[in-house]
Amino acid sequence: MAEAHSAVAFSFAITHDGWDVNFDREVLYLVWESGVRSWKKRLVRFRNSVHNGVYPGHLQSLYVLWTLLVAAHFGGINIPFNLVNKASIILPGDSTMWQIIACLLAALTMWLSVIFFMRYLLKLLLIYKGWMYESRSPGAKISRKTLLWIAVVKVLSGWNKPKLYSFQGSLPRLPLPSVRDTMKRYLISVRPLLDDENFQRVEKLAKEFQETIAVKLQRYLILKSWWSSNYVSDWWEEYVYLRGRSPLMVNSNFYGIDAILLRPTKIQAARAGVVIHLCLKFRRLIDRQELEPIMLQGMVPLCSWQYERLFNTVRVPGIETDKIVHYEDSSHITVYHKGRYFKVIVYSRGRLLQPAEIQVQIQQILDDDSPPAVGEERLAALTAGERTHWAHIRQTMFNRGHNRTSLHCIERAAFNVCLDDQEYGYDENDPPSLDRYGRILLHGKGHDRWFDKSFNLCFSKTGFVGFNSEHTWADAPVMGHLWEYVIWSELEIGYKPDGNTFGVVETPPPTPIRLQWDLSNEDLLKGIDVSYNVAQKLLNDVDLRILMYTKYGKGFMKSCRVSPDAFIQLILQLSYYRDAGRFCLTYEASMTRMFREGRTETVRPCTIESSAWVKAMCDPNASIETKVNLFRKACQRHQLGYQDAMAGRGIDRHLFCLYVVSKYLELESPFLQEVFNEPWRLSTSQTPHGQTSMLDLKKNPNCVSAGGGFGPVADDGYGVSYIIAREDTIFFHVSSKRSCPITSSSNFVQQIENSMKDVQELFIEYNKLQNGAKS
Missing domain, CATH: 3.30.559.70 (Choline/Carnitine o-acyltransferase, domain 2)
Incomplete structure (x- = not known):
């Protein structure tokens, strides 16, 4: 109880002799300290809020403009739109001091007009996502449109050092895809998972949904996308996380x-x-x-x-x-x-x-x-x-x-x-x-x-x-x-x-x-x-295995002229197929933080192209050239899916919000039930690495985290997190449930190692063939 008594900072009582006041000076000093620190933080936040509110402008530019207007006014130079004289009319006097104040009002008007124009222009520019689809391979040409866009964005955002929330007011809202586009992408994504009969059934359900209740559901989402900062994030937080009752x-x-x-x-x-x-x-x-x-x-x-x-x-x-x-x-x-x-x-x-x-x-x-x-x-x-x-x-x-x-x-x-x-x-x-x-x-x-x-x-x-x-x-x-x-x-x-x-x-x-x-x-x-x-x-029940793969890393994957993330996702597709003997609905998280209050979108790595490559790898009669060509096509398709997800053209968040609206309106949809009843048996995520310029691996090559991981999403599936740590190191975190008789994290890790080795050997043999043909 000593701690409880010492926590009492102030007390008083009424006695026959008058007031009896007791206080603990040390605790009161701590309270005073906390208040001072709080006010200091508020002042700093206020100053930075002003900085963010006028970004990409700067307060110093207002002072410069004010000085120029004062000099021009007293020098007899006409001010545009006669702003100083108009401001003088509303002021109580015309002395030198009031004329300087009139110059301030004119400068403020001009300055705020330019600031709001720059902010709106920056917001319009950030809506453009064409730059994401430009090829980044060495020697690839960038379109004039993108080059012009890059130049203007750098001018607007580069001359004033941004703070944490400087761009919040300039970020665009997450766009709402059309139902037609989402249905088209969805059907393409599930094609490798379904036989002809089941695909025709799902295709029919999708068409009925698109032509009936989807029209009404989409109208509500359009209204929400106009009204809210992000039409997904609040519902995603509430229904995916906060309403979950499991541990x-x-x-x-x-x-x-x-x-x-x-x-x-x-x-x-x-x-x-x-x-x-x-x-x-x-x-x-x-x-x-x-x-x-x-x-x-x-x-x-x-x-x-x-x-x-x-x-x-x-x-x-x-x-x-x-x-x-x-x-x-x-x-x-x-x-x-x-x-x-x-x-x-x-x-x-x-x-x-x-x-x-x-x-x-x-x-x-x-x-x-x-x-x-x-x-x-x-x-x-x-x-x-x-x-x-x-x-x-x-x-x-x-x-x-x-x-x-x-x-x-x-x-x-x-x-x-x-x-x-x-x-x-x-x-x-x-x-x-x-x-x-x-x-x-x-x-x-x-x-x-x-x-x-x-x-x-x-x-x-x-x-x-x-x-x-x-x-x-x-x-x-x-x-x-x-x-x-x-x-x-x-x-x-x-x-x-x-x-x-x-x-x-x-x-x-x-x-x-x-x-x-x-x-x-x-x-x-x-x-x-x-x-x-x-x-x-x-x-x-958790079966967790972590693989530290050191045979090769980012360097080799880039030499294959494909995205490292796409490379790893194809490795996981091949590993799962060898482990389970089938393809499955695969989840990969991508971010949508290029939009205000954006969180994540789902990339579906199991594609028609990836399944074709996996089958070729399991076919002893497939040629090396065929396997490599299918591999690169699958990587290109995955990269396009990842870019679409980041650009707000994903599938699953739109379907999720349509489903939420249908529940609010108490409208049943066989199509949406079909979508959300299929489990994500392979849930994957790349651990971000090198987000900032702080990590210098040349200076400290061992300063790499092993990344992190998470538990399995499905009872009969795997949770896989990976981090491409450096040129020769990749970490895989694989989790599953011991109670499931058909999954084993150890077996899956072994399959990953085998797949990594097979793809490396594939490209070594392919390069030998290419070099032999040239000679």
């Missing part, structure tokens, strides 16, 4: 791994001190809007909306639907260690604590040998179990006292830190260690991650680090951006020769505060056990 662990949350080829330190507290500090510095860049936005090709901005909820965010469970709660600010993080939770203040005396100071705090937690309270050790299992069950427990058992206070502390924290009491990481002499590493980050013990938080940082006893991230608030590229910043910045900060952080701790930092719980209620303990059992069953 977040494995089913939704994903993980990311450390740069495994580096070992900056083996001291857990030191590594935690640096990484936590860097994460908070990244948060400060977001809060002040000083983070540079991601730009494709150095000129096309991506939407930065998702960054707003990276920190201080939690998914709160509900009986029927969850909700995302984002807190404007938080001066603390929470730490889990050996079944106990601690609140760690990371700001003191008006500044962010340095790595050495945070290391002291973390070490204090590691040295604390107090036992967990009854039920505390497995408390986080509630966040790993069924959502409705957790919502009921939260509403009835966490609505008062210590439970409410401590839960609020966790949910309001910048993020959660897990100091694991076990060793894990990458050992090059023990390849399965990477599998264990991924499993621990994906689900841990089922009760040592607060899966509701936007992300958990997880530290092993030997200094390896990774994260577990909730998926609702944003997609993987945002966490990837944070991770690139942390990994690269850590190299610049470095550690002492003994593995500790640099810096001297002159004043002891705030001591971690142990969170207090009252979990002795029998119903509450039973509720925790229920979620724990669900979590154990779920995590024990």
Whole structure:
């Protein structure tokens, strides 16, 4: 109870002698500090909001224009449209001061007119997506239209350094495809999955849908696309994520791994001190809007909306639907260690604590040998179990006292830190260690991650680090951006020769505060056990294998004159066909962040062209030239599908929104039922790498993350994440369910290795034939 008493900052009582006032100066000083920091942040945000509001213009240009107008006015030079004289009429006087003010009003009018014209012009230019379809092969010619577009975009966006949200007002809205185009693309995408009879049946359903209720559904979507910033994202967040009642662990949350080829330190507290500090510095860049936005090709901005909820965010469970709660600010993080939770203040005396100071705090937690309270050790299992069950427990058992206070502390924290009491990481002499590493980050013990938080940082006893991230608030590229910043910045900060952080701790930092719980209620303990059992069953069913492929990488794939992503997707198609003996509906995530509030779209890598190549690879009579030609055609088709998805011409998000409208209107559609009843047995995603210019692999070739992964989407399918880490390294994360008799992650990884080898040999033989023909 000592922590609870010390938390009382102010109290008073009426006695016979008058007023009796007590206050804790230290706590009041912390409150004062927090307020000052909050106001400083608001002032910086206001300044940057002004910068963003006039982007691509600059306030300095207004001052210059004002000066020129003053000089011209008093020099007797006529001002366009007689603006100064018109402004003087509405002013109360005609003295020199009022004439200067009139010049200011005229300058402001001219300046704002130019600014709004530039913003609108930039928005129109960003609607153009033709540049994406231009060939990027060496020696390929770029059309004059695209060259002119590039020049104008660079002029408008390049002369004033953008901030995180500078382009938000200039980003176009996600276009709504026509039903006819979506039906055409859909039928082409399912052709390799269906025999002639089933394809004719689906084709008939699609035609009936297009000619009947689709007309009405599309009208509602047109209205929504005009009214909302993005006609997909809010429904996608609500119906795909928040209304899901199944556990977040494995089913939704994903993980990311450390740069495994580096070992900056083996001291857990030191590594935690640096990484936590860097994460908070990244948060400060977001809060002040000083983070540079991601730009494709150095000129096309991506939407930065998702960054707003990276920190201080939690998914709160509900009986029927969850909700995302984002807190404007938080001066603390929470730490889990050996079944106990601690609140760690990371700001003191008006500044962010340095790595050495945070290391002291973390070490204090590691040295604390107090036992967990009854039920505390497995408390986080509630966040790993069924959502409705957790919502009921939260509403009835966490609505008062210590439970409410401590839960609020966790949910309001910048993020959660897990100091694991076990060793894990990458050992090059023990390849399965990477599998264990991924499993621990994906689900841990089922009760040592607060899966509701936007992300958990997880530290092993030997200094390896990774994260577990909730998926609702944003997609993987945002966490990837944070991770690139942390990994690269850590190299610049470095550690002492003994593995500790640099810096001297002159004043002891705030001591971690142990969170207090009252979990002795029998119903509450039973509720925790229920979620724990669900979590154990779920995590024990996960079959995860991570392949570190080092025979070749990006360099060889580019020498084949195809997109590396298309190359990998064809490898996965061949591997699945060899593993399962059939083709399946395949999901690949692509981004739509070139549009305002864009998230993802689905690329369907199983195409007519890819299936033709796979069959040729399994045909001993097919010639090498035939296989290579089919391979390149399949890669071109995949690239076109990826470009269409990024440009807002995808299939699945449009069908999803049509389905949502049909449910609102209570209209049944056999076609939509057909679409959404087919499972994604192969769910794939490329982990983003090198989103920023920070990572210099020439300078630090080992500074590459092993990427991350996720659980299987279908009970009888695979979840595959991959990262093309460098010229000679690719990581594959393959997950499936042990309970399924027809899937095996180990077998699938072996098939990937075989396919990678076969394609390499294919091109080696093809090049020999080409060279022989030339000679």
